[in-house]
Amino acid sequence: MAIDLEKFGFTISRVGNSSQRNVEKTTIYDLTYGAKKDSLSALKDRTKANVSLEMPQWLTDEISQEVTANKNIVKPDFILIIGQNGDSTNSGSINPENSSVQ
DSSP states (O other): OHHHHHHTTOOOOOOOOOSSOOOOSOEEEETTTTTTHHHHHHHHHHHTOEEESSOOHHHHHHHHHHHHHOTTOOOOSEEEEOOGGGOTTOTTSOOTTOOOOO
16 A cells, blocks of 8 residues: 555655544545645545544554654654555454464
8 A cells, every 4th residue: 555655746754553443434534634635635536535534542652652762753744544445365364263373
């Protein structure tokens, strides 16, 4: 997803895993509060994500911890959390039989 978004002119400042697993829906957290409507529209069209102006408490807590640990963090315009609906390979699905792969 990061590579695709860079091709569309977005600058990706960080890629990582969320502490929250099994997030169902892909969500864009708009930290510009609507100031960058065209960018938000392009991001939403590309990711098919829901848009929220408010972050959940768990995400706010994670960001606070990161800012405390690293004072040089760049504030992004958007935070994109890829949910299970954004995973076309279904690789985020739980293995129902608890099988292993080597």
